[in-house]
Amino acid sequence: MSDYIGLDVSLEDTHLCVVDGLGAVTARAVARTDPDDLAKVIRDLAPKVKTVVLETGGQSAWLQQGLEARGIPAVILDARQAKKALSGRLNKTDSNDAEGLAQLARTGWYREVLAKRPETRRIRAVLMARELLVRQRRDLSSQVRGLLRGFGLAVGRIGHAGFEARVRELAQAEPALLAALEPLLAVRRVLDRQLDALTRQLGAIARASDEARRLMTVPSVGVMTALGFITAIDQPHRFARSADVGAYLGLTSRRYQSGQVDWSGRISKQGDSLARSLLYEAANVLMTRVKRWTRQKAWAVRLAGRRGGAKARVALARKLAVMLHRIWVDGTTFNWANEPA
Structure with missing residues (x-):
């Protein structure tokens, strides 16, 4: 037995x-x-x-x-x-x-x-370390803004590179406040250096990966999105259909059916949260920053007119996931020649 x-x-x-x-x-x-x-x-x-x-x-x-x-x-x-x-x-x-x-x-x-392969987990560790530092830098910047706001000083909308100079300029009106902000700004500089180092490391990993280079031919898909998708899927051939990838990453709607009740709700948000957020950001970039039109962008823009921008970006993120999986499995690249002018 x-x-x-x-x-x-x-x-x-x-x-x-x-x-x-x-x-x-x-x-x-x-x-x-x-x-x-x-x-x-x-x-x-x-x-x-x-x-x-x-x-x-x-x-x-x-x-x-x-x-x-x-x-x-x-x-x-x-x-x-x-x-x-x-x-x-x-x-x-x-x-x-x-x-x-x-x-x-x-x-x-x-x-x-499925247990991910050791090499995939190593790349994943670098991605997660970078994501943690990004969150810490964002939280630190928010704290600095909050301290200044308590004295009626607003940093306003400013780029990452000019943030520290803007903070020092505002703090001149409150010298004692600058003494409190100085340690926070020093920590922020350390975070910047470590983030740059991790970003360069991930860039080198992507350049050495044939899969990542092919995925990055898709408009709006960069190093982080490509590597995040690769480490989330790990072995693409375990999916019988590319359409299943959207559900695996939690980008499909929940459904509840019992008796006469049958409804579909928001997306499940199951699976890899990092890959899901990166795909959502890529969808937002494709809709708002990529100037050249693709079928996917045109479809999402039309959907946004009917259902709103947030739902359109989620739907486009699901389309991007399916497209990336198909490119990965077929060994192809994104073909601009097949896109409308």
């Missing part, structure tokens, strides 16, 4: 539960969160294990690939689905969660999640 194992992973320790083909619990254990330790415990508890499941999380890809490399058939399942399936249990403990995951593995009632 086959055995199934559920892993409830935490930062230091992982709870294991083994169930047989009939659902009876045959063993429980706790091991250090490390592929070597987990593989040893799994071999001792269930030498002929059929499936080992763990939820999506920060360490899931590392653990799954480590177990696979050691001959353990490990699968990652969607944490949202697992949460709903386990919510009916009376008591929530790590041990009970491990048992619930093992039962999901036995029944096969789960959605498998």
Whole structure:
């Protein structure tokens, strides 16, 4: 009889539960969160294990690939689905969660999640680091504006390069305020330098990638959007249809149907939030800054006249996702010759 194992992973320790083909619990254990330790415990508890499941999380890809490399058939399942399936249990403990995951593995009632390749995760780490610094710089600039506003001083609309000079100019009227702003401006300069370094690093990665260079032939798609899309999809051939990419990135509408009720709501916003936001920004750039017309831009502009700009940009972002996937799979580039004048 086959055995199934559920892993409830935490930062230091992982709870294991083994169930047989009939659902009876045959063993429980706790091991250090490390592929070597987990593989040893799994071999001792269930030498002929059929499936080992763990939820999506920060360490899931590392653990799954480590177990696979050691001959353990490990699968990652969607944490949202697992949460709903386990919510009916009376008591929530790590041990009970491990048992619930093992039962999901036995029944096969789960959605498998693909573990991204190590090289993809490395690029993703650089992208996320840059995104974090962008948010910190934006928050810091907002704090500086807020401090000045308390004294009736407004920075106004000004470019990134001239921000610090404008702040110093305004702060001359309040010398004591400049002493408070100086440390914030110094931190902002450090953020600028590190952001420039990460941006150059990502640019070098994109230039070395044939896929990224081809995706960047699409109008409004730059280095960040191309790499964000590549790291979100990772393996394009796992999608049978390019149209499925929009749903995968959370750019399709939710639907609820029960009895006589049937409605579609806002987009689901499931999946990769970074890739989704980058595609939305690319759609906005295509509609507002790219001067040359494409079929996609013309379609979005017409849609904006009927449904509003925000919905048009979301719809255009979905079209861009489908187009980028098709270009990636076919090995082609964007062809301006097929676009209207």
